[in-house]
Amino acid sequence: MASTEDGPLLKTPLYDWHVAHGARMVDFAGWSMPIQYKSIIDEHHAIRNAVGIADISHMGRLRFEGPGAAVFLAELLTRRVHGLGLNMIRYSLVTNDEGGILDDVLVGYYRNAFGQPFYVLVVNAGNRRKIIDWVHRHLPPKRAEAPGEEVLFTDVTRLWAMFAIQGPRSVDLLQPLVDVDLEYMKYYNGAQVRILHPAADRQGGIISRTGYTGEDGFELSVGASVARGVWEALIEIGRPLGVVPSGLGARDTLRLEAGMPLYGHELSEEIQPFEAGLGRTCHLVGYDFPGRDALLKLQEKPPERKLVGLELLGRRPARENCEVLSGGRSVGRTTSGTFSPTLKRPIALAYVRPEFAAPGTELTVDVRGRPEAARVARLPFYRRKTKGTAK
């Protein structure tokens, strides 16, 4: 993905740790991030079978507080978040006036140690500047300072580190570090927590039972100054569980198996939510948000293309931007593709014309000039066995 930030690459608080532990660093959306430590496939399997931790401090974190915050977000996001319960998290989109997708985000509602409520919007690293500009455009000083409806908006991305703790053993790894009972925390719930480790220097953190891997897991935010200590504590506690640090490479193969879209690939300003299969995230009744009128119109007619999963029948992987054909005619394009370490075959996501979107449809993918047989698969490609309270 192209860099969206000018100047030198940004570094997360764990940059030195990554380099010291042999990570291969790449430019991702203007950040220097580990793509892998040793093997992407090993990191992938560790998360599917045990637990892995990943530095995701590049993700943008935008904080909203004040009496006007709830209504402001309700008028910014496609999903109705006014009335969102304490410690609850929702997946939502931010759309432009035409209904195109500006970003896909998580919004969480928390209360700090002093009882003050606040919202955290987690945005894609590559979209952080764009969303900040979008927020400012819709939150001029007149509105931000409206008496009784004030909204305080802060970009806390650089102040807080964020880790993904993912895998079937993630409860076992995180539980010793936090003062809430994780067994009872539901999927898409979160909490402000105390971190029970001297490395945290009595600072608190935020956890959520969320992730981007298709596995059970959590995301943990801690202050940048204690990030390395908490990360090393996780590595230490996780040793008997088989924890491995994992990079963006495994994050991509995991999310693809889970059929989760990635902004810049499956999502963009040129794609609208119904094409991406995200109509359920758009609540068109109630609050007015940018793009609502456009989406009300788009909802009336069937989408011109649909996002589907493709299983390739050979071993040669399709990557993004390969043409998808049926009977020699172009019917779509891939947006992501890789070799699935779990299914041990190539998988891809593609936009195809709706008449070719049914699972089982036989298609061909042009992989650098050579046709490869493919079949529309039901998404997700991989679904974990559910147990306990995780949905």
Add this chain to the structure above:
Amino acid sequence: MTPENLLYSKTHEWVRVDVDASGGKVATVGISAFALEALTDLVYIDLPEVGREVEAGGAFGEVESVKAVSDMYSPVDGEIVAVHSELAENLERLSEDPYGEGWLVKIRISDESGLEQLMDHAAYQKQCELEMEDE
């Protein structure tokens, strides 16, 4: 096979030149350990058919890791006379024994001038060190 006795291309193929029964020169080509280490997580290899003509600097196949595809380039002009086709199902052999069981193809050399462009082991090591620094 010891890596010290091989020749190397800028694009990380190793080359061993032998003389066959008819007195012609045959190049055995593989991928260097340095390149395999950089690729990691190999999932697919595409090798040419026996009999195909190749040119120095021209792609003769592709190797894919989880995250990317890379072309493999012929170091010489000539004809493919042998292909290590079992590799496709045993990709781990490439990294386990890159200079032995990891060989890819044998090429009967028709024009030796391509060999002059190749590096010896010391020069190749130097190139790898420079690439490491660039990262």
